[in-house]
Amino acid sequence: MRTVAAVAAFGGLLFGYDTGVMSGALLFISPEFDMTAAQEGWVTSMLLVGAAVGALLGGRIADWLGRRLTLIIGGLIFITGSLWCAFAGSIASLGAARTFLGVAVGAVSIVVPMYISEKSPAGVRGKMVSLNTFMIVVGQLTAYLVNSVLAGTGSWEAMLGMAAIPGVILTVGMIFLPDTPVWLARQGCMEEARATAARAGMGLDELSAAEDGRGSRGGGGEWAAFRAHRWIRLTVIIAAVIGVIQQITGVNAIIYFAPTLMNEVGMSVENSIYTSIVVGVVSVLACWVGLQIIDRVGRKRLLLIGLSGNVISLVVLSVTYRAAEGNQGLALVSLAVMAVFIAFQQAAVSPTTWLLISEIVPVKVRGLGMGLAGLALWVANWAVAQFFLPMVEALSATGTFLIFAVLGLAAVGFVATLVPETKGHSLEEVGASFRRRFGGDVSVG
Structure with a gap:
């Protein structure tokens, strides 16, 4: 269970890194593109705009495609968006890249707690889900430290592009993990759901409401x-x-x-x-x-x-x-x-x-x-x-x-x-x- 939570929580690390990295990167981006204060605020806030959209859509997509596949797609967006940010050649391109990246941030912020909570026994669910929050703050601290290390080079491209690395870990890791018993039960895959729940140490009562909710998916x-x-x-x-x-x-x-x-x-x-x-x-x-x-x-x-x-x-x-x-x-x-x-x-x-x-x-x-x-x-x-x-x-x-x-x-x-x-x-x-x-x-x- 700890391995499952740790891999999924890499989504939290990406969330934290991408919200924290701009505080240092902007010091070098702004003079390169001769940005006004309004443009600085716009580029920074576009991640939050994308995140709001991603949060609204992420849960619906997770109900449709499954929690696991949604996180794999989120990881791919993190990789693509991070590289897009690193190679952005204009303010407009950077703002668009941050918005695209924000969609993944918002979706993952919803689906990771959903995934972990639906695979955790009640007695340890708090600790397992909170691992995601811990990884968010680890991601923010990582961003601050990366900014400090790279400040001497002025390479804002490297600061923004580094997020692709945990994106790869999230994507590859989720490929090898099963979906949640709750989602499997809602698809009518009760045998697989029971087996997954048993491996996670969950009680079968967790699946009854999910099976009853099959008609609402x-x-x-x-x-x-x-x-x-x-x-x-x-x-x-x-x-x-x-x-x-x-x-x-x-x-x-x-x-x-x-x-x-x-x-x-x-x-x-x-x-x-x-x-x-x-x-x-x-x-x-x-x-x-x-x-x-x-x-x-x-x-x-x-x-x-x-x-x-x-x-x-x-x-x-x-x-x-x-x-x-x-x-x-x-x-x-x-x-x-x-x-x-x-x-x-x-x-x-x-x-x-x-x-x-x-x-x-x-x-x-x-x-x-x-x-x-x-x-x-x-x-x-x-x-x-x-x-x-x-x-x-x-x-x-x-x-x-x-x-x-x-x-x-x-x-x-x-x-x-x-x-x-x-x-x-x-x-x-x-x-x-x-x-x-x-x-x-x-x-x-």
Whole structure:
């Protein structure tokens, strides 16, 4: 099971690398193409636009072709898109390549948690699915380190093209792995599904809802089920809000703009660049801790701890950052508070949100539901990246951090009220709890 999860999680590494690499590569791309600030923002954000499309389509394609084949196609797009980025000869070509690459990022961000959750026993599902989140932050740190190593050469082409290597590993690795028992059951291949489930140590109850949902596979059936059952609609909406919650306290504002924020309060350009590595190292260490505790602490409790820590960190950061201008000591204190914020996010919030989405979306609308949740997450990601710096300019960094803190408090209330604990429960049991809660027919899978 660990081998299966590790290979599939290379999709997470690609996700992390491609979202992190532009922070350094853009320093060399911009002067070569004489880019304006608007063009820099456009090239960077096109990955997120493609990811939103990929997230929406990825789940549907995974229902049609299977999780395994969808990940193989995603790996091929990663390889092609990375090489296209490396050989782009114009701003338009680079933007198109980033959009193409983003489709794979979005699709893989949905299908990898889906694939792992559908092949994991309930007792270790949290740890296995969270391995994907761990690989995302490893990918981001890898991008920062590659940028640092290649900075002396100025080779942005190599920075962007390096993503082709893990793309090859994902593609080749998935060729030798079977599809999930849940998907096989939905295709009517019950004998193969039972054999695959037995090898993974899963209970056969996981397959009952999948077999019941055979008639809904394909776009029309999923939409019909979505429209027909109130409990399904409400469950998918909760999953989508969980996706937004991952972004709502501004984590990617810190990841994308930490060097800029530190430079604004007087830290040198050279030292500011290294803040990305600090953020990356903290992310990896914190995510590793989260990986070890998620199946013991529980998803809901860990998410509430993480969001509460985020809120406190943002309030403290709003104070220290305002006082840090021209004061190197307070600038370092602000960086330390950012690191604490990232630690809460990556140990608790990020892994539990991806896991909960993969666990609560009903099998009957698996592709559609996870696609909509992924779309919500990526749109929120884009909004934070697009509007953070204008908000800082209009409201100050202090005001912006406080807005994120208020949104974090709202997220705490939402999770405490509407998100169930899924620790130790099969996917069928999780679905049954939502049916009971929202008044659905218990026979509907």
